[in-house]
Amino acid sequence: MDMTPRLNLRLVGLSGAIAMAAAMGFGRFFYTPVLPGMIAGIPISSADAGYIAAGNFAGYLAGAILAGQGWAAGRERTIALSALAATAILMAAMAFTTWVPAFVAIRFLAGLASALAMILTSSIVLPYARQGGKQGHVVNFLHFGGVGMGIALSSALALIVNTSAGDAAHGWRINWLAGAAITLAAVLLVQWMLPRPHGPTERRVEPPLTWKLPLVLLTTSYGLFGFGYVITATFLVTIARQGDAGPIVEFLAWFVTGCAAAVSLLAWHPLAIRIGLARSYTVAMGVLAIGVVCSVLLPPTTGALFGGLLLGATFMVITAYGLQLGGKLAPESPRRALASMTAAFGVGQIIGPLVAGWAAEKSGSFALPTLIATGVLVVCVVLAAIVARRIG
Numbered sequence: 001m002d003m004t005p006r007l008n009l010r011l012v013g014l015s016g017a018i019a020m021a022a023a024m025g026f027g028r029f030f031y032t033p034v035l036p037g038m039i040a041g042i043p044i045s046s047a048d049a050g051y052i053a054a055g056n057f058a059g060y061l062a063g064a065i066l067a068g069q070g071w072a073a074g075r076e077r078t079i080a081l082s083a084l085a086a087t088a089i090l091m092a093a094m095a096f097t098t099w100v101p102a103f104v105a106i107r108f109l110a111g112l113a114s115a116l117a118m119i120l121t122s123s124i125v126l127p128y129a130r131q132g133g134k135q136g137h138v139v140n141f142l143h144f145g146g147v148g149m150g151i152a153l154s155s156a157l158a159l160i161v162n163t164s165a166g167d168a169a170h171g172w173r174i175n176w177l178a179g180a181a182i183t184l185a186a187v188l189l190v191q192w193m194l195p196r197p198h199g200p201t202e203r204r205v206e207p208p209l210t211w212k213l214p215l216v217l218l219t220t221s222y223g224l225f226g227f228g229y230v231i232t233a234t235f236l237v238t239i240a241r242q243g244d245a246g247p248i249v250e251f252l253a254w255f256v257t258g259c260a261a262a263v264s265l266l267a268w269h270p271l272a273i274r275i276g277l278a279r280s281y282t283v284a285m286g287v288l289a290i291g292v293v294c295s296v297l298l299p300p301t302t303g304a305l306f307g308g309l310l311l312g313a314t315f316m317v318i319t320a321y322g323l324q325l326g327g328k329l330a331p332e333s334p335r336r337a338l339a340s341m342t343a344a345f346g347v348g349q350i351i352g353p354l355v356a357g358w359a360a361e362k363s364g365s366f367a368l369p370t371l372i373a374t375g376v377l378v379v380c381v382v383l384a385a386i387v388a389r390r391i392g
Contacts, residue, residue: 009128009135013142015193016125017149019084022186023117025150025258026179027087027110031056032234033158033254034175036241037168046366048100050357053234054350055104059111061346066112067119068339076120076197083117084187086110092180095173121190124197141266144316148261151312154179155254162247209336214387215329221383222322222341225285226348228377229315231356231369232292233257236308239366243300253304260312268317277328278388281321285384288314289377296367319345329391 031053038044044052072079090110097103122143129139158168158175165171209215232239236257240250272280291310295303323338330337356369 009139010142011193012125012128012195013139015190015195016121016139016143017146018186019080019117019121019125019190019194020143020146021150021153022084022183022190023087023114023121024147025152026154026183026186027084027091027114027117028056028060029147029151029233030091030154030158030175030179031107033155033237033250034168034172034179035235036238036250037162037170037172037175039238039241040167041169041172042098044100044103045357046360047357048103049235049238050353050355050360051100052103052107053230053353053357056107056111057230057346057349057353059108059113060115061111061343061350062108063112063115064119064342064346065339067116068335068342072116072120074197076123077194080117080120080124080194081187081191083113083120084183084190086113087117088180088183088187091176091183094176095180121194124194127197128195137269144265144320145262147316148258148264148312151258151261152255153182153258155251155258157182158254159247159251168241168247207332209330209333209340212329214390215326215337217383217387218322218325218329219337219341219344221285221380221387222326223344223348224376224380224383225288225318225322226345227352227355228292228348228373228380229288229311229318230349230352231366231373232295232307232311233315234353235356235360235366235369236295236304236311239295239307239370240300240304242365243304245300245304249301249304253308255308256305257308257312260309261316262312264313264317265320267313272321276388277321277325278384278391281318281325282381282384282388284314284317284321285377286381288318289374289381292370292377293374296365296370325387 035049039049087110090106090113093106094103125139125143129136157178161175161178162168162171165174237250237254240253268280268284287310291307295307297303298306323341326337326341327334355372356366359369359372360366
């Protein structure tokens, strides 16, 4: 008798995982393993690559703001599935142009679609986790682990396509088309598996945020985190390519990132219980800073693999714990806190690729922008440590 709810919860979590793999692992992050082929095969410059990435993140910010306005209430499932389908179409569209402004426009729309799919799917799946008792954690781990699953699968796809095409320069169009096909298949699975929204959606007007110092510092650190993580998350495979690490290392760097991200929340859970969310958030930020700097200071093979491992092990954890902390620091207005932190994060990750592309163009490598990102993450650690000390 007790097996049915557990089975249902796992299926709910799996539906969320597939949706997150499609919307985020492919729709948002597939650009990372395909980018070296675009740089070599079109070609585009490092600055162009930064503009394209920034366009995607601007779209993601717009989608996040749009999803929070309440217009989708009662239509979450339909809109989430439509956004996933749009993600597949927009990925395919990347294969049919070489014009940088068109890439920017396509990736802007793809960012908007991935944000709508991620947020609205989460709004359906996560209530099952909250009301699932002890088994609720299963839904959380599966749902958010889908991002890492998608990243790992996308890296394997890029390796297969590039090997079949002879090199990445000839395979970048096929990569986008193949990624679109996998995303479309995921849409069909999600259509079949994703449940209806759980119970009535209660809406109430929250009071304005009270900007006490811990919330100010947390929001600032979260915005700077958007800048600090995104340079490595966008250009890790390109850094490996510039270091002549070889196609296998390029594949493994992003594959390791995805695998680590898939299990990161599960792996960090015991520490969060022992020392609390705020201290865990601080530790994870420090570990990320180490991974980011090591990606360019260590030899190319070691740097790519170690940097990818620590990136994957932390960025979903920092995201989840940061947003949970924001809700705890603003218990009367948790949605407003979430919106403010998401906006800060969005601005940071838009600026990051622009700075990285410009600095890489001027210096000839991604070492300088990566070191800048490391410095920003050190500031994040300091701010997070102050928050942890103040709230205990």
